[in-house]
Ligand SMILES: Nc1nc2c(ncn2[C@@H]2O[C@H](COP(=O)(O)OP(=O)(O)OP(=O)(O)O)[C@@H](O)[C@H]2O)c(=O)[nH]1
């Protein structure tokens with residue numbers, strides 16, 4: 001299965017034949033520099049190395065032979081050797097992949113166990129949904145929430161086109177889960193800034209269906225988004241802009257390339273810690289075949305603790321006999337608590353259903 005292949009490939013199997021004095025040939029790649037993968041296109045990886053330092057620059061790289069079977073994705077931190085100047089025509093070699101803090105996965109569909117890693121090391125999933133045109137689809141939002149929680153990522157639900165419809169109904173469905181909700185409209189720059197505030201210092205993956213206004217939003221957040229897709233040099237080749245794979249864009253701290261008013265404030269300021277926006281043009285939804293109920297439950301500490309009292313094999317769905325989550329709602333101290341718990345459990349069960357129902 002893809003999962004085991006992906007994961008096991010991380011550990012180099014000792015090769016029986018060709019036991020050449022490796023250490024001599026590659027003294028642990030002591031000369032390696034570390035880079036962040038910002039784009040992947042047909043075996044070519046665009047990296048930013050020395051990011052946040054005056055030496056920051058783009059590098060184009062390929063995987064070293066020993067990593068042929070290892071997947072390298074946008075968001076990965078990698079070590080590169082060879083010509084890492086980033087000069088035109090150069091091609092460096094990726095020799096190591098750093099441990100991943102998170103892995104956002106998707107399955108092609110719910111019945112297909114083939115699993116792909118979409119992005120590594122992101123800490124937030126931004127689900128972009130229009131309030132109208134197209135109509136919001138809660139099934140799709142639920143699936144994204146499940147994928148994010150399974151990956152131990154936070155969720156930011158970004159509701160666009162607020163000039164067309166009210167966000168109230170969706171807030172009612174998602175806030176009980178602890179999902180943060182922001183509301184935007186393209187004709188109000190201030191709303192874009194409320195999104196930016198939640199992205200600063202973080203690595204955020206944006207997903208959304210066609211037409212929801214995701215490009216409009218990303219262009220407002222990252223004014224030179226188009227150029228940035230080639231952060232590196234243009235050696236990356238043709239077709240970059242039509243590529244359907246993920247691409248990482250650096251988030252500027254303020255709107256429209258304002259010069260940093262306080263460049264001398266110290267290492268915590270300026271372009272260094274502004275965060276990354278990862279656009280995923282190819283991702284429209286998440287197959288969830290790889291998601292275990294227990295992993296989803298673990299994302300909700302309070303529910304997880306309560307569910308420890310459930311009968312063995314409890315599905316925690318509304319029809320499950322003696323589910324401790326129902327008793328938890330029953331035992332609410334007052335109506336207010338009861339309302340909160342009822343909404344939270346209902347939303348959680350919607351996620352469970354999204355996870356178990358084939359689309
Ligand atoms: N009324 C209204 N229209 C908007 C808003 N934001 C974007 N749009 C329009 O919605 C349409 C789709 O916007 P895009 O940004 O291209 O949507 P997208 O999600 O990137 O879609 P793809 O490019 O197909 O992936 C465009 O005609 C935008 O002008 C908004 O806040 N209000």
Ligand SMILES: [Zn+2]
Nearest residue numbers: 310314316323
């Ligand atoms: Zn239960």
